Amino acid sequence: MADPLADDLLAYRKHFPALEDCVHFISHSLGCVPARAQDDLSEFFELWRTKSITAWSDWLPEVDRAAARIAKIISAPDGSVIMHQNVSGIMAVVASCFDYAPERNKVVYEALQFPTVSYVWQAEQRRGAKCVLVPSQDGTTIDTDAMCAAIDEQTLLVPISHVVFSSAYIQDAKKIVARAREVGAHVVLDCYQSIGTVPVDVHDLGVSFACGGSVKYLCGGPGAAWLYVRPDLIEQFAPRVTGWFGHEAPFAFTMPDQSYAETVWRYMGGTPAVAALYQARAGQTLIGEIGVRRIREKSLVMTQACIDWVDELGMKLNSPRPAHLRGGSVVFDFTGAADVCRELNRRKFFCDHRPTAGIRIAPHFYTKREEIDLFFAELKKIRSGSGK
């Protein structure tokens, strides 16, 4: 029988020479570096060296080019994405678009939210927000009906993860968005754990805002986060967290007030961190070229192979079993998992460990079938104390 993982995506491994001396199962946290990122960073450097201040005529358009690369991956229309440095900052920008009247002050999100996002919304309570956290019954999933039930006429915002970082559970964003829109609330969908491995179609989902970064499955390194704003909403908001690049004419240097750009640039703050956009270009381009649907197909086969190993070794699976509910990573636990994870990393079997969740691993489009077996064989050796 043909090996389902003997696939044409392995042809892309040549772009990732770093894969040759490690087993890279950490793409949910840090995607492997593409060789081209070095050339792209050199291009940034050369522009700086040779053109000095006039390099900005190349650097600034890179913001729109990066946004277009992201837009392609999330099926967003042109002009609806802007680049930022990280999701925390993006959440603060989005939060600053709103005020909290007592009759509409609820911010509803899941208790399994990535902490940085929660920190931003909890701080909004000082300005009148009322955060409502929907608990998880099993520590892994969030009941969609419970999410929808928590969203009522008093709800202003629903900032949720598309895929939960600690379990890879995929939320039913479409259903949650439908409920939010019914009561006039806005969903802010954090796609950090889905972009590049689970298809995201912001248009189909109907979200008001979506965001994410490039560090993980996009293989772009830190500093190239993105914000999507639904086109009909772009001009509705005037973020208080702002800066001169959000101005309609930054180089007119008008004083004293902001006069917001009509475009999605109105969500931009100060000077964009352009080097990070060059660095992220290769990964974003490759993922756009391959297409996330193909990546997802392979990912599902590989994560199932990982789950089979977890079962065989008698470990506790902390990710959903059904394919349609699990994202690109697999999370599992056992006594001593944190120490085993440390040793796996020392041996260049890259993975991570999260408290109460366990070891997280994520094969990606560049993973070879045998690497899954190699990983679990190594883990087994370390666990049994037999491997040096």
Ligand SMILES: Cc1ncc(COP(=O)(O)O)c(C=O)c1O
């Ligand atoms: C779901 C999710 N959101 C956000 C982040 C990170 O946020 P930031 O870009 O602010 O570091 C991560 C992981 O680092 C994440 O998994």
